[in-house]
Amino acid sequence: MKVRATKAIMECLLEQGVDTVFGYPGGSILNIYDELYNYQDKIHHYLTAHEQGAAHAADGYARSTGRVGVCFATSGPGATNLTTGIATAYYDSSPVVFITCNVTEELLGKDSFQEVDITGIAMPITKATYLVRDAQTIPDVIREAFAVAASGRPGPVLVDFLKNVTALNVEIDYEPLPKKKHIEEGKLAALQKRMGWGIRTPEPDPEDVDKLVAWIKEAKKPFIICGGGVVRSRAHKEFTRFAEKMDAPVAITLMGGGGFPGDHPLATGMIGMHGSQASNIACDTCDLLIAVGCRFSDRVALDPQSFASQARIVHIDIDRAEIDKNVKTDHHIIGDAKRVLELLNGRIGRYDHGGWKAEVFSHDTHVPVVESDHMTPDQVLRTIYSKVPKDTIVATDVGQHQMWSIQHFHFTYPGQLLTSGGFGTMGFGLGAALGAKVGNPDKLVLHMTGDGCFRMNSQEMATESHYDIPVITVVFDNRTLGMVRQWQNLIYHKRFSQTDLDFAPDFVKLAEAYGLKGARVENLEQLSAAMDEAMAWGHGYVIDCKIDTDEMVRPMVGGGSPITDFMLT
């Protein structure tokens, strides 16, 4: 049937089950927003304060719900404002479809007003980009974009429509097609048959599985790393069963938070630069290391040469390109974490590694509590954790507060922790928290941030207030860029170059200016009262926690150093 091109776009979004979009309109994307007006009952659009906020919100929505996030922006600056958000999603393998519009065909390539080659710009930070110049390709392109974003190792995709393609007098042939059938039609059918692994989920090779089963049998000191792949694959149950059958200690990476319960008796805490002593020492002394869905980043395998040097290293990953990229491994299994773990669970017996566990757990799995006369980050987190429901979603920004939050909270399910691990985007947290709350209205959502990060995208409090998306923001306010200061403290001879934020705004007044409530707290009684008020109030709330400027994240291993060379314990 003949339908308006923009109507086809909306119908294609509905085919995908999209009911939530974050975005920001503008000149080039006017036609799509005009059509959205007809669809406002079916597709709920959240207008953010800035395109970057929309990108992070769509990302947070995707991470917390496991669905594909959708984000709209206009051409030129609208599109470039998305880029940090796109890269954030790309580095953490979060499925988001970004839809932008560009100038009309006759203005393309002429440096026209608000024109930018966004498909070119986004190329290195997306799984795929599409420039749509022919309206008839709309259904095919949108179906492909969603399939590519969600399949294999997920990630962002960008679709850029020329404005003339979306003109309200353009009609195309559109036949509704249920999502299940998409893979059988058009280019997707061809993509599915290809040798490459763009959109296919590879079935694990049984021989590869057998080999690992044999190695597990031989291992005396097995150790497992839970990476972001376990979270993306929602394989937490299979993973936990696997760890329990193997009776092996488990460390999480930053992205693995939620893949394995943080309070499980086998949990050794985080591994890497700010990993626990137990995790890092176990990694160094184990004889079999199984890394599931982790890419051995330079924050985990700080020194690839000496990493797990006494162990056979086995890498389980869906992305073949990750194998032997950073750390040379002894064996690998390609496949979706959930599927591989199911196969393994069916094949391995029950083991008892009591002696090895005793050795590992003789080291600290958590940061030792330091007594102090002023309010410490540790105390702040303990107080908050004791008050919130255990399924609370935590979105963080980047820096010290991020590490503290992950060290102190016990995450138990995928999507409970939203953090920018790979790209390390300051300002990610509030947008992500809003997206998560929209996608999970029944859960409490905490936004953990620092005074530096909060200033970067605090304008999204306008979105929080306007749509009444109740998020509790906790600011670890140390009046400095804490993590950078920590490095200056330890490595740069206390030369605190450009890290003082003494001139920060009054966050309580700022929250009030946006129609939210806020409280400044300097001790645990005040914090406790503020948390109670925030949870009872049920709207956006900002708690400004004054902590000491020289607090540090412990433990710490320097970049590039062997994993047990602790600078700080």
Added chain:
Amino acid sequence: MKKIISVLVENQAGVLNRITGLFSRRAFNIESLAVGVTDDKNMSRITIIVDSGNNVVEQVEKQLNKLVDVIKVRTIEENHMIGRELILIKVSANTRTRQDILNVCQIMGGKIDDVSPTSMTLELSDTTEKVDLFEELLRPFSILEVARTGLVALQKGHGAI
């Protein structure tokens, strides 16, 4: 060691950009690159030569395989392929040197494409080594301009990518 990577891609705007971008942002250096449409006009073949360790080539191959515009990727060892390069070369020529240049051209199996009172333009399609030699032999006559295509390659025997 030199490796030849043969890539079948969708013949559409931006694909070459995507592939070369992948090389540059991972700090892989391309030594030679040739692109042309295949018998199927929807597909192009890109022949890339990289000179580096095994690990690098493997990484490139894996990364290429992840691109949705890439249909197939194959790495070909030097001795398992037929590779040809085309050179167009313009040298100074006058009545005194013209015959000598002609001799070189004939010995190497080249062709004369253009003659002027002061120059000759020659053409040769052969392996990279022969093309290098051709260029070397013509150097004494004073080379005015050179254009080389870079290697295109297919694997030997019946096998097809």
